[in-house]
Amino acid sequence: MNRLSIVIPCFNEETTLRDCVERVLDIQDDELSIELIIVDDASEDDSFSIAKAIEKEHTEVVVLHHEINLGKGAALRTGFKMATGDFVAVQDADLEYDPVDLKKLIQPLIDDEADVILGSRFLSTGIHRVLYFWHYMGNRFLTLLSNMFTDLNLTDMETCYKVFKREVIQGIDIEENRFGFEPEIVAKIAHKRLRIFEAGISYRGRTYEEGKKIGIKDGIRALYCIIRYNASHAPLFLQFLVYVFIGGTAAIANLGVFLSLHSAGISPVFSIPSAFIIAAILNYFLCISILFKHKVKWNFSTEIFLFLILVSSLCVFDYIITTSLLSVSVKPLNAKLTATGLGLLLNFVGRRFLIFPEPESGSWKPQIGKKD
Secondary structure, eight states, X not given: OEEEXXXXXXXXXXXXXXXXXXXXXXXXXXXXEEEEEEEEEOOSSSHHHHHHHHHHHOTTEEEEEESSOOOHHHHXXXXXXXXXXXXXXXXXXXXXXXXXXXXXXXXXXXXXXXXEEEEETTTOOSOBOOOOHHHHHHHHHHHHHHHHHHOOOOSOTTOSOEEEEHHHHTTSOOOOSSTTHHHHHHHHHHHTTOOEEEEEOOBOOOOTTTTOOOOHHHHHXXXXXXXXXXXXXXOHHHHHHHHHHHHHHHHHHHHHHHHHHHHTTOOHHHHHHHHHHHHHHHHHHHIIIIISOTTSSSOHHHHXXXXXXXXXXXXXXHHHHHHHHHHTTOOHHHHHHHHHHHHHHHHHHHIIIIISOOOTTSSOOOOOSOOO
């Protein structure tokens, strides 16, 4: 008999939790048993007490609890660690998704045709509640952006219904605490080159009045997560586009500091390198936060040493170009923009191939046992 562990992250779902659990347990049959793990994420209503009551009624149910609210991703991380089934699925407690669809989703896993299967709200011809147009467009945009970076052709990256072989999901380190889990997990399964399938599912979305929680800040976080967890694996042209943003942000800081010091009468001998150094620090922080993997090939000391060499070289380059243009009466703004633009490509090449080189295999593995 196949065993499916279903993790339900729960926060303030007292009105739907019991009904959700009953529907999930109803999908059991002679060929499928259910392990149901409810993770109460510090609910402020009666969700936890309801969950504990359900646990006493059903031996299949295990209830875990967070003392403070951490978010959906954190609740799933807790639940996944406790799963013992052959397969592991996510089920929201709000009844937007029909557990009956899970039986269809796990079949490719049972047949060993897939390692992960996602339920798509946009492939199905089944029943769908008609709601928010801009949410729909946001989901489509995020899926498109995710596909560009992962090289997958998913139709619904943000779907709740994701079903995994247990060894797959328990082998992934989940970092996101909130709804950023969705783009993060898609990125990480894509990088593992797993067999990923999609299948259409029904969807009964709910309104904010009915308890929908995801908001615009989660959409912004999803954008960050798509880039953060994919950029270091992306093709060079996509990496360069991300670096244009990083370099552009640092360039604005460079320009702002330089113009401020210059307008205050500070000599270019001081104002130019000062502005450049401040921008370089910002650039490094953004590189390791968004684009490149930190300490992939070098330990921290070597990485910083190489970074300082590159920055020093580009600082000299920046100084020579800027002062040369100033000496022929080019306006300070134009002089600095020219030097910054010329340095942008050199910055990317130096960082990508010298400071943050990707391993030969193309897949990142953290260094173990090396000291900074």
